[in-house]
Amino acid sequence: MSTPAGRRPIVVVAVGAGLLAIASPAVPAGVNAEYRELVARYARGERALAIAGVARFSDSELGRIAQTVEAAALAAERSKAAERVKDREQGKETTEPPLPLRAAVMLHLDLDAAQRPPAGGTEQPRRCPGKQAEIAARYASVLAWHEETRSFARRFFVALANNCQWDACLLEAQRWAREGLKLFPRDAELLLSVGSTIEESATTWAGGSVVENPALAPRFREAARAAALERAAQFRQAQYRFEEALASDDGLTLARVRRGRVLWRLGDREAAQATLEKAIERAADPPLSYLAHLFLGRVHEDSGRLDQAIEHYRLSLGLEPGAQAAAALSHALRRTGETEEAREVLRRALGHAGQRAHRDPYWDYLVGNALHFREQLAALRQESLQ
Amino acid sequence: MRRLVRLGVVVLALAALVPCVSAQAPPVFRSAIESVYVDVFVSRGGQPIPGLQASSFELKDNGVRQAVELVAAESMPLSAVLVFDTSSSVIGGRLAALKAAGDAFLRGLRPADEVALVGFSEEIAWLAPATADKAAVRRALDRLEPTGATAAFDALYAAVALSEEGGRSLIVLFTDGEDNMSFLGEKQLLTAVQRSNALVHTVGWRESGRTESVAGRINEAELSEEDQTRALRQIAEATGGRFWGADLPERLQRAFAEIADAMSHRYVLRYEPQGVKRDGWHRIELKLRGQKGDLQARHGYWVAPLLR
Numbered sequence: 001m002s003t004p005a006g007r008r009p010i011v012v013v014a015v016g017a018g019l020l021a022i023a024s025p026a027v028p029a030g031v032n033a034e035y036r037e038l039v040a041r042y043a044r045g046e047r048a049l050a051i052a053g054v055a056r057f058s059d060s061e062l063g064r065i066a067q068t069v070e071a072a073a074l075a076a077e078r079s080k081a082a083e084r085v086k087d088r089e090q091g092k093e094t095t096e097p098p099l100p101l102r103a104a105v106m107l108h109l110d111l112d113a114a115q116r117p118p119a120g121g122t123e124q125p126r127r128c129p130g131k132q133a134e135i136a137a138r139y140a141s142v143l144a145w146h147e148e149t150r151s152f153a154r155r156f157f158v159a160l161a162n163n164c165q166w167d168a169c170l171l172e173a174q175r176w177a178r179e180g181l182k183l184f185p186r187d188a189e190l191l192l193s194v195g196s197t198i199e200e201s202a203t204t205w206a207g208g209s210v211v212e213n214p215a216l217a218p219r220f221r222e223a224a225r226a227a228a229l230e231r232a233a234q235f236r237q238a239q240y241r242f243e244e245a246l247a248s249d250d251g252l253t254l255a256r257v258r259r260g261r262v263l264w265r266l267g268d269r270e271a272a273q274a275t276l277e278k279a280i281e282r283a284a285d286p287p288l289s290y291l292a293h294l295f296l297g298r299v300h301e302d303s304g305r306l307d308q309a310i311e312h313y314r315l316s317l318g319l320e321p322g323a324q325a326a327a328a329l330s331h332a333l334r335r336t337g338e339t340e341e342a343r344e345v346l347r348r349a350l351g352h353a354g355q356r357a358h359r360d361p362y363w364d365y366l367v368g369n370a371l372h373f374r375e376q377l378a379a380l381r382q383e384s385l386q
Numbered sequence: 387m388r389r390l391v392r393l394g395v396v397v398l399a400l401a402a403l404v405p406c407v408s409a410q411a412p413p414v415f416r417s418a419i420e421s422v423y424v425d426v427f428v429s430r431g432g433q434p435i436p437g438l439q440a441s442s443f444e445l446k447d448n449g450v451r452q453a454v455e456l457v458a459a460e461s462m463p464l465s466a467v468l469v470f471d472t473s474s475s476v477i478g479g480r481l482a483a484l485k486a487a488g489d490a491f492l493r494g495l496r497p498a499d500e501v502a503l504v505g506f507s508e509e510i511a512w513l514a515p516a517t518a519d520k521a522a523v524r525r526a527l528d529r530l531e532p533t534g535a536t537a538a539f540d541a542l543y544a545a546v547a548l549s550e551e552g553g554r555s556l557i558v559l560f561t562d563g564e565d566n567m568s569f570l571g572e573k574q575l576l577t578a579v580q581r582s583n584a585l586v587h588t589v590g591w592r593e594s595g596r597t598e599s600v601a602g603r604i605n606e607a608e609l610s611e612e613d614q615t616r617a618l619r620q621i622a623e624a625t626g627g628r629f630w631g632a633d634l635p636e637r638l639q640r641a642f643a644e645i646a647d648a649m650s651h652r653y654v655l656r657y658e659p660q661g662v663k664r665d666g667w668h669r670i671e672l673k674l675r676g677q678k679g680d681l682q683a684r685h686g687y688w689v690a691p692l693l694r
Contacts, residue, residue, distance in 0.1 A: 353511030
């Protein structure tokens with residue numbers, strides 16, 4: 001997994017002030033006029049031209065622009081701070097800076113995407129968002145200061161984290177969701193994003209063995225135990241993030257399903273069962289019901305309640321005739337001695353392969369909330385046009 | 387999969403005098419007149435040892451020595467299932483290598499042997515039903531198109547569960563990445579294969595210096611081969627098969643050719659268990675008498691309790 005080089009923490013105050021300075025008539029000396037013009041052209045819909053233009057700037061040049069803006073804007077922000085407090089007290093709305101900051105955000109994010117070659121497929125390597133995404137995030141942080149653009153900024157961090165998760169850049173996904181949380185501390189979507197990237201990381205981590213192998217050399221056994229402990233710690237972290245997300249938005253059923261799943265992974269079957277049962281009660285759409293039944297079936301199966309497991313697997317398979325639910329039901333049936341039905345379930349499922357109208361929600365579970373990042377970015381891009 | 391009405395090899399009942407039995411796993415121990423079949427590969431220095439007799443083997447069932455006889459393996463057609471990873475990581479040279487390896491396997495089969503092809507990514511599909519028509523399976527191999535993620539465990543479970551209808555079952559799984567989409571876990575799969583009568587070989591592709599992880603994405607931690615292949619090795623060995631690692635197309639092809647070839651060099655031992663309790667797990671201990679050699683055979687078999 002590649003890591004963008006040259007990262008620095010986002011200095012929200014400095015950046016925010018800097019871009020406000022750009023917005024003001026007194027543009028600080030050193031901010032490239034061509035750059036400002038390119039941002040304006042992006043905002044007018046000349047995307048390709050603007051992206052190609054900014055791509056000609058070196059990283060160091062863009063860094064210098066940002067630094068200059070930050071320094072000048074911080075001073076401007078200080079002088080305006082008192083006035084702004086007064087406006088707020090009087091109930092006056094703050095105005096969005098005249099410079100198209102939303103366009104600047106999306107311009108840099110688009111440039112970042114343009115500089116990364118597309119992956120060859122699901123299991124092919126890809127590059128993670130890098131320096132241009134960093135600049136986009138700095139601009140978005142400024143937008144978070146203004147009531148009118150707060151929503152844009154929040155959705156930007158959600159979309160960027162989702163984009164990273166989709167590209168398997170799990171550390172980057174966590175980082176951007178956490179950066180978003182600094183600005184929007186109890187945002188349920190961002191909390192869900194952090195939790196799900198941690199969950200994905202723990203679930204797909206190669207070092208996390210679940211089968212004890214007595215044939216392993218002692219040093220490997222120790223490593224396996226350490227990996228299992230590390231993985232458990234990750235699941236616990238994910239559980240806490242899902243709980244925080246639910247505290248912010250009790251109707252976020254996906255967070256409830258995920259909480260149930262990680263509780264099961266942690267071996268807390270009673271809590272997992274209660275959580276998943278509540279998720280089933282509240283799940284409004286079939287994909288979430290499907291997942292909740294599937295996971296609840298597994299909790300029952302692991303607890304030795306095969307009849308209840310089979311019941312939930314059947315409900316799950318009834319909602320989505322996928323291979324994983326079929327494997328789950330078949331396996332449980334086989335355990336109860338119903339081998340002929342176990343085979344029949346598999347035959348039917350394998351017969352459906354390739355004929356589905358939509359993807360099995362189980363396939364998308366691990367990246368569930370990252371699925372829609374393209375639509376999220378498209379909406380932000382549209383909003384960035386003037 | 388088409389029902390195969392012939393003798394099972396690893397573990398199979400000869401008669402079914404008790405009408406109501408649990409249908410768990412292979413139909414073993416249905417009556418007092420029962421036989422267990424053990425499929426064995428004997429080698430020295432990697433080469434099969436021919437010409438062994440029943441007296442060359444010493445077999446214990448749950449610690450009790452048993453009288454074994456040799457069954458002519460060549461008289462039993464194989465029921466083979468190729469379970470191939472068709473996830474997107476197989477794109478390109480690996481796919482060509484896999485097709486060539488599949489072809490090498492087919493060439494090693496006898497005319498009466500049947501073979502099926504299962505492909506898996508996030509979906510599991512019968513790409514060719516069980517047939518003795520090798521050309522039909524070759525055509526299915528040619529049509530392989532990689533896409534999506536990897537549900538290797540679920541696919542192997544499906545092959546095992548569907549091959550339990552009798553016959554001398556051989557399952558060969560190929561995967562080039564870590565399972566990232568299966569619902570069933572390693573433990574569940576291990577139990578399923580232990581309680582089946584299938585001989586399972588697993589073949590893993592590993593490019594030197596690179597391993598895959600995180601939903602099949604590249605893992606720069608470069609975890610040891612032990613981490614990556616442990617489960618596949620354990621699963622194969624539990625059935626008397628083995629794990630084959632390949633990092634070059636020619637090695638992959640050779641592995642598949644050897645798996646097919648070894649089937650005609652295996653010994654099938656038969657015995658009627660004496661002096662052991664019927665139900666539950668039976669541990670098999672097998673040794674050579676009077677000579678040295680490496681034995682590959684399943685470690686035991688499972689007998690489900692009768693339903694009362």
